[in-house]
Amino acid sequence: MGKCSPALPHLSQLIVVAYIEDCLGGFGSFESKCETRLKEGIVKLQPQEEPLHSELLSGKFTVLSVRDPSGASIALYTAKLHRPNKTGNHVVLQALFYLLDRAVESFETQRNGLVFIYDMAGSNYTNFELDLSKKILNLLKGAFPARLKKVLIVGAPVWFRVPYNLLSLLLKEKLRERVQMVKMSDLHQHLPRDCLPEHLGGLLPLDPHGWNEQLLAGQNAHVDPVDELVGIPLADSSVHTPGLEAMCLQEFMAHLGRLQRSGIHLEYVEIRKEQPPGTFHCALTAYNQERNRYGDVLCLDQTRVCLKTRQNERSDYINASFMDGYKQKNAYIGTQGPLEKTYGDFWRMVWEQNVLVIVMATRTNEGGRKKCGQYWPLEEGGQEVYSHMAVVNQRVDNHSHYSQTTLELYNMENCEQKQVTHFQYLSWPDYGVPTSALTLIDFLGAVKRQQRQAVKGMGPRWRGHPLGPPMVVHCSAGIGRTGTFCALDICLSQLQDMGTLNVCQTVRWMRTQRAFTIQTPDQYYFCHNAILEHAQRQGLLSASQ
Known part of the structure; x- marks a missing residue:
């Protein structure tokens, strides 16, 4: 030949x-x-x-x-x-x-x-x-x-x-x-x-x-510390960046005006038809099933957070998933509201992943139902021990729609300590949407300011992404309100950086990492409406026309 x-x-x-x-x-x-x-x-x-x-x-x-x-x-x-x-x-x-x-x-x-x-x-x-x-x-x-x-x-x-x-x-x-x-x-x-x-x-x-x-x-010597800790391949990178379908504000408004609420709901229905791209083998093993708050909300094997191996531990499983942010790999850890039996695992994860900020988008009890355990000492000066982690409540600052708690973590195995800030948003009903989009956006702003301040305080000790280690975000199941919060952060970050966004693309990518992220059509529509309200408040709409 x-x-x-x-x-x-x-x-x-x-x-x-x-x-x-x-x-x-x-x-x-x-x-x-x-x-x-x-x-x-x-x-x-x-x-x-x-x-x-x-x-x-x-x-x-x-x-x-x-x-x-x-x-x-x-x-x-x-x-x-x-x-x-x-x-x-x-x-x-x-x-x-x-x-x-x-x-x-x-x-x-x-x-x-x-x-x-x-x-x-x-x-x-x-x-x-x-x-x-x-x-x-x-x-x-x-x-x-x-x-x-x-x-x-x-x-x-x-x-x-x-x-x-x-x-x-x-x-x-x-x-x-x-x-x-x-x-x-x-x-x-x-x-x-x-x-x-x-x-x-x-x-x-x-x-x-x-x-x-x-x-x-x-x-x-130079690997990003987050990459070193997460235990997933460096090749597995899907950070949110503007794709071919990114919309400017004017296109976004036209899209929203054309589809209206019912059309946006139908768009979400189409997203829900897409099956997760990975497997749930670890979450479904008999020993780990009791660590899931809800039997139908599981972690993908490909993106789950693995706890570091400890002597006599049978499993490294926790119902928590790495999720990428806007131009940032592993910006979030989306997780369920901790169960009493998983308090120790939760604080181990916070310690091992160098977490500086925890975002809680639920109350512990809602409508007479238990949504999340009380996994941190509630009162100022309170102290609790979870496994080998001691947690001390140093200060509570109450705001109109959220509380901000400064916590000190003590690792009793190596005698080291770290400070973590816990934010709890209080105006978000289960399966529903916040009563005000702007109060949630203001809450998001407070969370990000604290993250930046904490990263700056680490100085040269932090050698990873400039925006810092992952933020833990959870509600009850860790998919509805958690996904809405993260989607809004990603879209608003892209809007600020590039002047473009695409909610559908963002949510679809998120669901490949934390399966079933965003639970209801109303939560999906809320993301659109919140972006619109933010743009109106910032005076961006007139500039885009």
């Missing part, structure tokens, strides 16, 4: 159609990322272990030392260095997941995006696997949708270029703009020469090993 077109005899028109549609058919779907990870068995990445360690140092992958003029990072995959007979597809995908995810940890990259160069220049058919190329493109469009600005396929051989060009005509315009086949001589039209390595016609000396060696050498 000749090297010019070895793939073509095997690609009928239908196969080629399926190839392109499979690779490029759905930019922006977080679910496709989960499907890709599960399909490929990419669950836990161990960059210091073989064969992944050698693959990371192979020179195939690197992130350039410069950014493009818009501030986007530039990642490079060099196809000619791949040897299919030596390295399996699974290892290649692991390496790509790891390196790209580390690249987008930068706040600047999260803001300005990522350009991916798929360098096929100088490669021949012995370096190429159709199945691997499909998986790489699937990974890019599914795993990094919000950040991926464009994919430049450079110097593609004819046996790749011909079927691709034929089927690119079938792509939607937005996809065609983001994935482009580029000749080597034309690459400078897409990126300045000082942003391109020398072998691609640029001015940048390329050390294909340097960035990767630095990354691996420094991963233990």
